[in-house]
Amino acid sequence: MLGFIARRLGLMVLTMFCLTLVVFFLISLEPNLKKLAISQTETRATQEQLDSWLQRNGYRQNFFVRYGQWLGLVKKQPNIDATGKAVPRFQFCDEPAVATYSGVLQGDFGCSTKFRVPVANKLFPALGATGILMFWVMVTMVPISLLIGILAGMREGSRTDRTLSVLSIATTATPEYVSGVIFAVIFASWLGWLNGSAASATMQGISFYNFTLPVLTMAIYGIGYIARMTRASMVEVMTQQYIRTARLKGLSFGTVVVKHALRNALIAPFTVIMLQFPWLLTGVVIVETMFRYQGFGYTLVEAASNNDIDLLLGCSLVSVFVVLFTQLLSDIGYAYLNPRIRVQ
Amino acid sequence: MNLEFVGATQIVLGILARFWPVWLSLAIVLGASYFYRKKLGLYGQLFSTGVGIAGLAICFFWLFTAIFASRIATFDPLAQVAVLKNAMPGAIAPETSGGGVYLLGGDNLARDVFSRMVFGSQIVLIIAPAATLFALMVGITLGLPAGYYGGRIDALLSFLANLVLAFPVILLFYLLVTPAIVEMGIPRWMAGVFFLFPIVFFLTLFWTRFKNRPDRIWLYMGLTIVIGGWIYASLVFNADPFRILSLTPNQLNIFAAVVFASSPGVFRIVRGLTMDIKTRDYVAAAQTRGESPWYIMLWEILPNARGPLIVDACLRIGYTTILLGTLGYFGLGLAPESPDWGTAIKDASRLLRSFIHPALPPTIALMSFVLGLNLLADSLREQSMKD
Numbered sequence: 169m170l171g172f173i174a175r176r177l178g179l180m181v182l183t184m185f186c187l188t189l190v191v192f193f194l195i196s197l198e199p200n201l202k203k204l205a206i207s208q209t210e211t212r213a214t215q216e217q218l219d220s221w222l223q224r225n226g227y228r229q230n231f232f233v234r235y236g237q238w239l240g241l242v243k244k245q246p247n248i249d250a251t252g253k254a255v256p257r258f259q260f261c262d263e264p265a266v267a268t269y270s271g272v273l274q275g276d277f278g279c280s281t282k283f284r285v286p287v288a289n290k291l292f293p294a295l296g297a298t299g300i301l302m303f304w305v306m307v308t309m310v311p312i313s314l315l316i317g318i319l320a321g322m323r324e325g326s327r328t329d330r331t332l333s334v335l336s337i338a339t340t341a342t343p344e345y346v347s348g349v350i351f352a353v354i355f356a357s358w359l360g361w362l363n364g365s366a367a368s369a370t371m372q373g374i375s376f377y378n379f380t381l382p383v384l385t386m387a388i389y390g391i392g393y394i395a396r397m398t399r400a401s402m403v404e405v406m407t408q409q410y411i412r413t414a415r416l417k418g419l420s421f422g423t424v425v426v427k428h429a430l431r432n433a434l435i436a437p438f439t440v441i442m443l444q445f446p447w448l449l450t451g452v453v454i455v456e457t458m459f460r461y462q463g464f465g466y467t468l469v470e471a472a473s474n475n476d477i478d479l480l481l482g483c484s485l486v487s488v489f490v491v492l493f494t495q496l497l498s499d500i501g502y503a504y505l506n507p508r509i510r511v512q
Numbered sequence: 513m514n515l516e517f518v519g520a521t522q523i524v525l526g527i528l529a530r531f532w533p534v535w536l537s538l539a540i541v542l543g544a545s546y547f548y549r550k551k552l553g554l555y556g557q558l559f560s561t562g563v564g565i566a567g568l569a570i571c572f573f574w575l576f577t578a579i580f581a582s583r584i585a586t587f588d589p590l591a592q593v594a595v596l597k598n599a600m601p602g603a604i605a606p607e608t609s610g611g612g613v614y615l616l617g618g619d620n621l622a623r624d625v626f627s628r629m630v631f632g633s634q635i636v637l638i639i640a641p642a643a644t645l646f647a648l649m650v651g652i653t654l655g656l657p658a659g660y661y662g663g664r665i666d667a668l669l670s671f672l673a674n675l676v677l678a679f680p681v682i683l684l685f686y687l688l689v690t691p692a693i694v695e696m697g698i699p700r701w702m703a704g705v706f707f708l709f710p711i712v713f714f715l716t717l718f719w720t721r722f723k724n725r726p727d728r729i730w731l732y733m734g735l736t737i738v739i740g741g742w743i744y745a746s747l748v749f750n751a752d753p754f755r756i757l758s759l760t761p762n763q764l765n766i767f768a769a770v771v772f773a774s775s776p777g778v779f780r781i782v783r784g785l786t787m788d789i790k791t792r793d794y795v796a797a798a799q800t801r802g803e804s805p806w807y808i809m810l811w812e813i814l815p816n817a818r819g820p821l822i823v824d825a826c827l828r829i830g831y832t833t834i835l836l837g838t839l840g841y842f843g844l845g846l847a848p849e850s851p852d853w854g855t856a857i858k859d860a861s862r863l864l865r866s867f868i869h870p871a872l873p874p875t876i877a878l879m880s881f882v883l884g885l886n887l888l889a890d891s892l893r894e895q896s897m898k899d
C-alpha cells in the first residue's frame with residue numbers, strides 16, 4: 169500500500185512538472201508576452217518600449233532559464249536600472265534586489281502582475297473563498313443525489329424510478345451557465361427572493377440571500393450524475409443473493425434497504441463523488457464569473473485574460489494538484505471501503 | 513415610435529408554422545422508422561420505450577432545424593432593425609425595414625432572437641458531432657494498441673492521456689483558444705496531426721482485411737486516400753479545390769481544441785474495453801489462426817466494443833455541445849456576433865436584470881438538445897444491455 173502511494177505521488181510530481189512546462193510554453197509565446205507587456209506599460213507604448221520592458225524584466229532570457237527560475241533551480245536576477253544599480257523586479261512584490269533562488273521549490277510562487285501582489289497573497293485567500301463555496305455545494309449535492317439514487321434504484325423499473333431517472337438526466341443536461349441564467353431569471357428577477365450576484369459575499373460574508381443561487385447552480389449539474397451512479401450501484405446490489413436471503417428471512421423491505429443494501433451500494437458513488445472535484449473546478453470558473461464571486465475561478469479567468477504568468481502557473485499547479493490528489497484519494501478510499509479490491 | 517405587437521397565441525402559432533419543414537420531415541422519418549422498426553436492429557429497438565422515442569424526436573428536431581435553418585428563420589441572424597432593440601416577443605418590424613414579426617423579440621443589438629436561435633443550431637450541430645467523430649477516431653486508434661499490447665506503449669499513452677485529463681478544461685481553452693495561438697499556427701499543426709488519424713485508421717482497416725484481395729484493396733485504399741486527402745486539405749489548409757468544405761482559422765482552433773480535450777476520454781474507454789475483450793475465446797481463436805495484431809484489434813475487438821462506444825459517443829456529443837457553449841460563454845474562439853447558443857447566452861445574461869426574453873430561447877435550445885442526446889444514450893444503453 170505504501171509503495172503504491174509513493175509511486176502515485178511520484179507520478180503526480182512528474183505530471184505537475186510536465187503540465188507546468190506546457191503551460192509555461194503556451195504563456196511564453198510571443199503574442200502572449202506582448203499582451204503582458206501591453207497591460208504592464210502605458211496603453212500607447214511603441215513596439216520598442218514593449219520590447220525594452222520585456223528585456224528589462226528578464227522575459228527575453230532563455231525559456232528553460234526562466235522555467236528554472238520559476239521552479240527555483242536557477243537564480244532570479246534583479247533588474248539593472250539606468251544607473252547600473254540593481255533594483256527589485258517588481259516594486260509591489262517586495263522582491264530582493266540580489267540574485268536569489270526563489271521559486272516554487274523554495275515556497276515562492278512569484279509575483280502577480282495583474283493584482284500587483286505576491287501570488288500567494290492572492291491565490292490562497294481565493295482558494296479559501298472557493299473552499300467555502302465547494303463546501304456548501306457538497307453539503308447540498310451529496311445527500312440529495314444519494315437520496316434520489318437510492319429511491320430510484322430500490323425498485324428498478326417502478327414509476328418512481330422512471331420519474332427520478334428522467335429528472336436526473338435532465339439535470340445533467342443543464343450546464344451551469346444555463347441553470348444559472350434560469351435561476352437568476354426566476355429567483356432574482358421575477359420573485360426577487362434571492363440576490364443574483366454573490367459579489368457582496370466576498371466583502372460582507374456569505375448569507376442565504378447572496379449565496380443560495382451560486383450553490384444551487386453548481387449543485388444541480390452534479391446531482392444528476394451522482395444520482396445515476398448511485399442508482400446503478402443500488403440496482404446491482406438489490407439483485408444480489410444476500411438481499412434475497414434477507415427478504416426470505418422475513419425482514420421488512422425498509423430494513424433490508426437500510427441495513428443490507430445501503431452500505432454496499434454506497435461504495436461506487438464514493439469514487440464518483442471524489443472524481444467530481446476536477447469537474448467542479450470548471451463549474452467554479454463559470455459560476456464565480458457569472459455571480460461575481462471572487463474565488464479561485466475568478467482569479468483564474470483574470471490571470472488568463474491578462475496573461476499574468478506567475479499567477480496562471482500557480483493556478484494550474486493548484487488545479488492539477490486537486491485533480492490528481494482526489495484521484496489518489498478515491499483509489500485509496502475505494503480499496504479501503506471494498507475489501508475485495510486489493511491495490512497491487 | 514410605438515411598436516405594435518401580435519398576441520401570445522399568434523406567437524405560438526407563428527413559431528409552430530415556421531417550423532413546418534421540420535414537422536414534415538420528423539413525421540416522415542419517425543413514421544417510416546416506426547413502421548419498419550422490426551428490421552432496423554438497435555435503432556428500431558429504440559422505438560419500444562417512450563424515453564427512446566423522446567430522445568430520437570428531440571435529436572431529429574434539432575438536426576432538421578439545422579438543415580432547414582434558412583427556410584425557418586424569419587430574418588438574417590446578423591440583421592439589425594434599430595427600433596426593435598430589446599423589443600418584447602411578438603413585436604412587428606416596421607414596413608421600412610421589410611416588415612415581419614420578431615417572434616421571440618429582439619436582443620441587445622436589435623437582432624431577431626428567434627432567427628439567431630435557429631441559425632445557432634447549425635453551428636452547434638456541425639461542430640459538436642464532427643469533433644466527437646474525430647475524437648472517437650483518435651481515441652480508438654490509440655486506445656486499441658494501448659489495451660492490446662499493454663506494457664510500455666500503454667504506460668506512455670496512458671500517461672499522456674492522464675496529462676490532458678488532469679488539465680482543467682477551462683484553463684486548457686483559455687490557453688489554446690486565443691487569437692495569439694491562431695497567429696502562431698499551433699491549431700493548424702494540432703489539427704494536422706489529429707486529422708491524420710481517421711485516414712490512418714481507415715487505411716489500416718482496409719489493409720488488414722483485404723490485403724490478399726487485390727481486386728478490392730486498391731479500390732478501397734484509393735478511395736480513402738482521395739476522400740480523406742480532400743477533407744484533410746480543405747479542413748487543415750482551407751484549400752478545398754471544389755470550395756465546398758471550409759473552416760475559418762477560428763473554427764479550426766475550436767475544432768482542434770475540442771478534439772484535443774475529448775479524445776483522452778475516448779482513449780480510456782477504448783483501452784478498458786480492449787483489455788476486457790482481449791481475454792475472450794474468439795480473440796484467442798484469431799491469434800491461433802495467425803491473424804495480425806491489427807486485424808484482431810480492428811476486426812475482432814472493435815466490432816464487439818461498439819455498444820458502449822455508441823452510447824459514449826451520444827453522451828459525448830452532448831458534452832461537446834456544453835463545451836461549445838462554455839467557449840461561447842467565455843467569449844473564446846467564436847466571433848462575437850456569432851449566433852451560436854453559448855455566445856447568445858453570454859450576451860443575454862449580462863442584461864438579465866432588465867430583459868429576460870433574449871436569454872430564454874438559446875438556454876432552452878441548448879438544454880433540450882443535450883437532454884435529447886442523453887435520453888437517447890440512456891435508452892441505447894438499456895437496449896444494448898438486453899441482449
